[in-house]
Amino acid sequence: xxxxxxxxxxxxxxxxxxxxxxxxxxxxxxxxxxxxxxxxxxxxxxxxxxxxxxxxxxxxxxxxxxxxxxxxxxxxxxxxxxxxxxxxxxxxxxxxxxxxxxxxxxxxxxxxxxxxxxxxxxxxxxxxxxxxxxxxxxxxxxxxxxxxxxxxxxxxxxxxxxxxxxxxxxxxxxxxxxxxxxxxxxxxxxxxxxxxxxxxxxxxxxxxxxxxxxxxxxxxxxxxxxxxxxxxxxxxxxxxxxx
Numbered sequence: 001x002x003x004x005x006x007x008x009x010x011x012x013x014x015x016x017x018x019x020x021x022x023x024x025x026x027x028x029x030x031x032x033x034x035x036x037x038x039x040x041x042x043x044x045x046x047x048x049x050x051x052x053x054x055x056x057x058x059x060x061x062x063x064x065x066x067x068x069x070x071x072x073x074x075x076x077x078x079x080x081x082x083x084x085x086x087x088x089x090x091x092x093x094x095x096x097x098x099x100x101x102x103x104x105x106x107x108x109x110x111x112x113x114x115x116x117x118x119x120x121x122x123x124x125x126x127x128x129x130x131x132x133x134x135x136x137x138x139x140x141x142x143x144x145x146x147x148x149x150x151x152x153x154x155x156x157x158x159x160x161x162x163x164x165x166x167x168x169x170x171x172x173x174x175x176x177x178x179x180x181x182x183x184x185x186x187x188x189x190x191x192x193x194x195x196x197x198x199x200x201x202x203x204x205x206x207x208x209x210x211x212x213x214x215x216x217x218x219x220x221x222x223x224x225x226x227x228x229x230x231x232x233x234x235x236x237x238x239x240x241x242x243x
Contacts, residue, residue, distance in 0.1 A: 004131050012041040013080055013088040014116045015038040015067055015095035015125060018045035020194035021144055022094030024212035025053075028220050029090070030058030035078040037088060040095065051152070054059040067095045067121030068113070071114045085141045086130035090223070092142040093122045096162075100198050111169045118162035123169060130177065137181040142219055147190045147237065174232060184231045185222055189215045190237035208240050 012029045016022035017038040026036045028051055038046050038053075038060050046062035053060045061083055065076035081087045095116045099110055126141055133139030148156060149163035167186060173182035193202050193209040202209070215236060222231040 005081045009089050010034045011037065011080070011084050011088045012090040012127065013039065013077075013125070014067070014092040015039045015121065016144075017094065018042060018049045020094070020196065021189065021192060021212045021215045022092065023049050024216040025092050025094060025142075025219060026053060026060060027056065027058065028112070028213070028216040030056065030060065032220070034090070035084055036060040037084070038062045038078075039067070039076055041066045067124060068116040070124055073121075073124040073128060077125075080096045088129055089133070089136075089138065090140045090142070091125055091129045092144065092219070093125055094120055094144040096144070096146075096196075098156070099160045100155050100159065102155050106158050111161075113116045113190060114158040114162045115165065118167060119165045120158070122166055126173060130180075130182065133177075133182045134180040134190075138184065139181070140183040140223055141173070142185050142187060142223075144187050144189065144215075145170065147188050147235070147242065149186070149188055150235075151242070161220065178230070181222075181227070184199075185219070185231060187215065187219060188233065188235045205243050208243055209240055210236065210238050 010033055012034045014022050014026050017026050018040040026038060030036050038049055042048050043064045046064060050060045050062050063076040063079050067071045067073055097114055122143055145166050146163050148160045149167040152160050170184060170186045177184050191209045192215060193211055218234050218236050222234055225231055
């Protein structure tokens, strides 16, 4: 069996990194001195994100990847370790899609796509990074799940199902990973002003929504806990409550 690459103390792989919470995490960790591996499906969006980060002095590289694809995830991981010379010490799974339709209007293809991105994608990326983290005896996997992983909403059967499944997967993974010194943290953001919401909803509810950087700050704080402690779950909602 091939020896696993060394884990880099300051390398973070972030999926869904071109916008929203993923991009905010890239900014926050970049300011802490992490080298950032940016993953999303759209190369142009990734390049735009990389340019913004470069203006802030953050070192980032882009690795286009559809997390639904096992082959693409494997290639992205190999490319990251080759470019940075080490494996990531942090994985942040922020990639996700969120169609909101009534149950009877949800097609099987749509349902499968949501599960493949929001749940299977987390499985595929986590599986890539864990062997090197285990060998090093340290690392962190941050799963951006959503408040919809603990609270069901109408017109979101596929999305809610994917998030409940992601929580179950995350909880099981944590119980395996903790013995190897790896933290697995589930994050449940409430309403956050990203383009996952329609423009008219963002305008209407702007004062009721959190901003992506609010979530990134909470994640950063959890990662600074001493090695003897693990903040297993972060539930973060708007001050005025759910929308």
